[in-house]
Amino acid sequence: MSFISKRFVDLSYFLQASKGYQGSKRFFYALLEDQSYPYKKYFDYFMMLLILSSVMLLIRGVKYPLPEYAIAYNDYVISIIFLLEYSLRFWVHSSVSKAIIQQFEKDELLNKKFRFSKVLSDALSEKWRYMSSVFAIIDLLAIMPFFHELRILRLFILFRAFKIFRYTKSLQQFAQVLASKKFEFFTLLVFTSVMISVSAVLIYVAEANNENSAIDTVFEAFYWSFVTLSTVGYGDFVPVTDLGRSVAMVIIVSGVAVLAFTTSIVVSAFTEQLDTIKEQKVVSDVSKMKHFYLVCGYSEVASIVAKRLFKDGLPFVILENNYERMLEASKLKFPIIAADPSKQETYETYGINLQEQVISVLCLQDSDVQTIYTALTIRSIHPDIKILSYLHEGKNRKKLTLAGINQIIYPQELIGVISKEFTGKPVAFDAIQVLRSQSSDVVMDEILINSRILSTKKSIGDLGIDTSKLILLGLYKKSEFHFNPADDMKLCEGDTLVVIGLNIIIEEYSLNLHKATV
Amino acid sequence: MIKEVLVFGYNEYAKEISSNFILDKFDVHVYVLDELSFQAAKSDGLEVELVELDDDWLDISRNFNIEEVICFCALDDDAQNVFLTISLRAEYKNIHIVAIATSKDSADKLRLAGANKAIAKLETTANVIVESLEKPVVVEFMNDVLYADKDLKLAEYIIQKESVLDKTYLHEITLHKDYNIIILAIADKELEAEFTFTTQGDKHCIDAGDVLVVMGREKDLQAFEKAIQ
Numbered sequence: 001m002s003f004i005s006k007r008f009v010d011l012s013y014f015l016q017a018s019k020g021y022q023g024s025k026r027f028f029y030a031l032l033e034d035q036s037y038p039y040k041k042y043f044d045y046f047m048m049l050l051i052l053s054s055v056m057l058l059i060r061g062v063k064y065p066l067p068e069y070a071i072a073y074n075d076y077v078i079s080i081i082f083l084l085e086y087s088l089r090f091w092v093h094s095s096v097s098k099a100i101i102q103q104f105e106k107d108e109l110l111n112k113k114f115r116f117s118k119v120l121s122d123a124l125s126e127k128w129r130y131m132s133s134v135f136a137i138i139d140l141l142a143i144m145p146f147f148h149e150l151r152i153l154r155l156f157i158l159f160r161a162f163k164i165f166r167y168t169k170s171l172q173q174f175a176q177v178l179a180s181k182k183f184e185f186f187t188l189l190v191f192t193s194v195m196i197s198v199s200a201v202l203i204y205v206a207e208a209n210n211e212n213s214a215i216d217t218v219f220e221a222f223y224w225s226f227v228t229l230s231t232v233g234y235g236d237f238v239p240v241t242d243l244g245r246s247v248a249m250v251i252i253v254s255g256v257a258v259l260a261f262t263t264s265i266v267v268s269a270f271t272e273q274l275d276t277i278k279e280q281k282v283v284s285d286v287s288k289m290k291h292f293y294l295v296c297g298y299s300e301v302a303s304i305v306a307k308r309l310f311k312d313g314l315p316f317v318i319l320e321n322n323y324e325r326m327l328e329a330s331k332l333k334f335p336i337i338a339a340d341p342s343k344q345e346t347y348e349t350y351g352i353n354l355q356e357q358v359i360s361v362l363c364l365q366d367s368d369v370q371t372i373y374t375a376l377t378i379r380s381i382h383p384d385i386k387i388l389s390y391l392h393e394g395k396n397r398k399k400l401t402l403a404g405i406n407q408i409i410y411p412q413e414l415i416g417v418i419s420k421e422f423t424g425k426p427v428a429f430d431a432i433q434v435l436r437s438q439s440s441d442v443v444m445d446e447i448l449i450n451s452r453i454l455s456t457k458k459s460i461g462d463l464g465i466d467t468s469k470l471i472l473l474g475l476y477k478k479s480e481f482h483f484n485p486a487d488d489m490k491l492c493e494g495d496t497l498v499v500i501g502l503n504i505i506i507e508e509y510s511l512n513l514h515k516a517t518v
Numbered sequence: 519m520i521k522e523v524l525v526f527g528y529n530e531y532a533k534e535i536s537s538n539f540i541l542d543k544f545d546v547h548v549y550v551l552d553e554l555s556f557q558a559a560k561s562d563g564l565e566v567e568l569v570e571l572d573d574d575w576l577d578i579s580r581n582f583n584i585e586e587v588i589c590f591c592a593l594d595d596d597a598q599n600v601f602l603t604i605s606l607r608a609e610y611k612n613i614h615i616v617a618i619a620t621s622k623d624s625a626d627k628l629r630l631a632g633a634n635k636a637i638a639k640l641e642t643t644a645n646v647i648v649e650s651l652e653k654p655v656v657v658e659f660m661n662d663v664l665y666a667d668k669d670l671k672l673a674e675y676i677i678q679k680e681s682v683l684d685k686t687y688l689h690e691i692t693l694h695k696d697y698n699i700i701i702l703a704i705a706d707k708e709l710e711a712e713f714t715f716t717t718q719g720d721k722h723c724i725d726a727g728d729v730l731v732v733m734g735r736e737k738d739l740q741a742f743e744k745a746i747q
Contacts, residue, residue: 304644416534
């Protein structure tokens, strides 16, 4: 290995091992390229502000002289920021040091001679791939006004407007959708070019020597062809000969066809990509959600649960791979991802972080078989997450428990006990149903005793329940319920009060308990 | 006072209903529409009868005291359940009917057909699921009080004319404190199906016939019941 190759390998290992270097690279990559990075949007807003201010200065400068500081801001400050951004994007696009190390280790393993020149050329061609991308070219051109002494380069400020594409997701999506129809657009371009060229030549031949015709030059002939084919027809150049008018008729019909073809390409591109665009939107929305309930399956029960969650303003995301059900949920504007909840890759693909984002999982699928499979997938990703599940057949209860489901709702059992309870005490049962009903003003609710409340309220007597127009049913202390607790019962952090009262009074009472420490 | 429980149908819901009442020593009679369900109920040791949906149901009054009967319409098909409910109501004005429906829509139809109570399976289940997410402690508490066989109970007492609580105001009652009882609500006999909760009923005067809904330990409840009579 040559001296230079060795130095490069050493440097590569040094950079790969350097926490500071790798950390900064990760940070800048996230800031520039990672849509899920929460601070990226602020960076994007900042860049868009720079672009807008630059374009506004350009417009202002057309008729009025700009002050010196504005010129300096436009030519130097913005350009330098753009140059920095370009350099950082160039840096984070790929890792030369990583490529060198990989090649070096591979060659070492195979007892081959380390081909430094090859790896360097591969790494540089990767960088070139970035530099030759449309966005990178626009970025580079947007820096050009820095060389403002070359007056022509000032026009490159216009490229700054194109940079907006980079920071606006919807514009990017628009471009992506159109890019999916490259072949059709290329065909259309060829057809249009041929039509314009042929008609321009014909109109030139027919009109150029006619004294009454305004079309004198080849450029004017092309201009006329273009304006006519686009169906705009300014009327500044009009054919006067029979041949010229015949050409005009042909080109007008072709123009209508071109326009119709273009429209149909754009429409079909959007129709085809609509689901993908919607899905991308949901994925992006989900990545922005801090906490949510994950509903696996959109069964009949799940749809009612989703409606309640939606109505109560609780965040949730549905995973369902049945297309018709997905459409049904989409119509109700529920956040739904078309994916199988029982597959591990679903959570990776859609960036669902069970550990950080999901409060609890609701397995509400159509069968116990699906429920168990999904529960085990989720358990394998996150062993401690709370899973609540619907049980279809009583005989499968043990299997669901073994699959790690924390709470099982078995409707048959539920209806059975409700029926019995209703028969024994119909009035009391109805009273409880009213308390549990969403439409009732009087509700049963819970208030968690936290350190803030505890700093001033040490016992039940301190809570002032007697004067609050609330009924205190009891207190949960580490899952043990103390019914109608005495005034001298001590409060601890994590205790929960179960109270009955008017909704607004409970809210106000809870606020006052917290406020009392201020 | 309910003594006889008539369950129509023998699916998983009917099984759960039957077993809950058998545990509480009620007489459970099952009526089924097909041979398969008949055999299933019989093999579970239940008293079962094979019937037709368009039966005139006169046997019920011959065999039972209608005042002491509660019917559970738990057939699989909602339409059949509605037909059964309306048939029973047509024959017996005072019979107590509880019907199990798939959805809220079917439950509404069952109420129109004459069911005293219609339980919508889907909505009830969904409500329990959401409630256990929003208010887990309340759900745990309700399970302890309503469903689990624990000492703490809900009870309801009809206020008699000779009761010490007759003609008293809700906010004046202090008797319950001596028995460690909480008064939750009162159902006014004049305002059918309306409750006045103790948190809002300062000016409510209790009359004979009103139903007092209370909560307490079983022993305390018995003592309180004696005290108010």
